[in-house]
Amino acid sequence: MKTTLSLVCVFASALMLSVVPALGQFSLDEIEASVGKLSDEMGRVDALLGDTDPNKRLAAMDMLIKSGNADYATRAREVGLFSSDKQMQRRALAAVFDAGGPFRFDIPLTGVAEDATRIRAYIKNWNTGVLRDNESVGQFLLYTAPFDEGKQCWTYKTSSSCAVTPTGEQYVFTDGSSFVGSFKLMPDATLAGEGSYRGNKTVSFVVNLVE
Structure with a gap:
């Protein structure tokens, strides 16, 4: 009985080890597609934050911060903190303090x-x-x-x-x-x-x- 249980455990462990790596594998095509998609998205975010119309870029900053997307919100705060636009600085810093720290x-x-x-x-x-x-x-x-x-x-x-x-x-x-x-x-x-x-x-x- 002990031998049978041991064999079952070994078989189950081997099966798990063979499945887990497969779940985390991505082909180069999939990686390129994902990276390209993310790059395109962040490029559009940067374009919104860099709009020549100050009202548009401020509105974009507010909406990106409140979007619920952590990547968009982080980029908006960072762009604002490094911006020479005083209003964007204030909005970004307000969002940073609202987030709570530490x-x-x-x-x-x-x-x-x-x-x-x-x-x-x-x-x-x-x-x-x-x-x-x-x-x-x-x-x-x-x-x-x-x-x-x-x-x-x-x-x-x-x-x-x-x-x-x-x-x-x-x-x-x-x-x-x-x-x-x-x-x-x-x-x-x-x-x-x-x-x-x-x-x-x-x-x-x-x-x-x-x-």
Whole structure:
């Protein structure tokens, strides 16, 4: 009986191994067709986002972000972040914050005096705060909820306090009590700014939006 069961198991395993690779195989013709189709689709997306009429490209950005297609939405956000069009930048950044993050704040600490900034102590207070690279960089993660029309800000995902508030090209970041800073979108699609903990000396920080 044991011998029969063993043979059945071996046969079943061999059958599965022979079927699984076949399910994942694609011919060159199928690969070329799929790649060509995807390339054509993304080319059309890029054409919409690059329309010479600013109203059309803004409308395209909004619709692509809300399309439900992750590839279209990602391309629209990235094009907007790198665009020189300020309205596209704002729309893209709004979509990024609406998505919730996480957003990693990197704070260079080399040469930063702790007694003047208290920033290392502040970073350690964050649940996600860490000091890395021999404490030369501090970092923490921010998660946001979709834009609150009533408060005109993006609140923290876990509370109703404002985390990020748009003020023109500048955005104010606050933890609600002890840290206040501001940042703006840079040409390389990073957020760069400065802030201070409890009124101490300011420190700089960077948030990479496209890794």
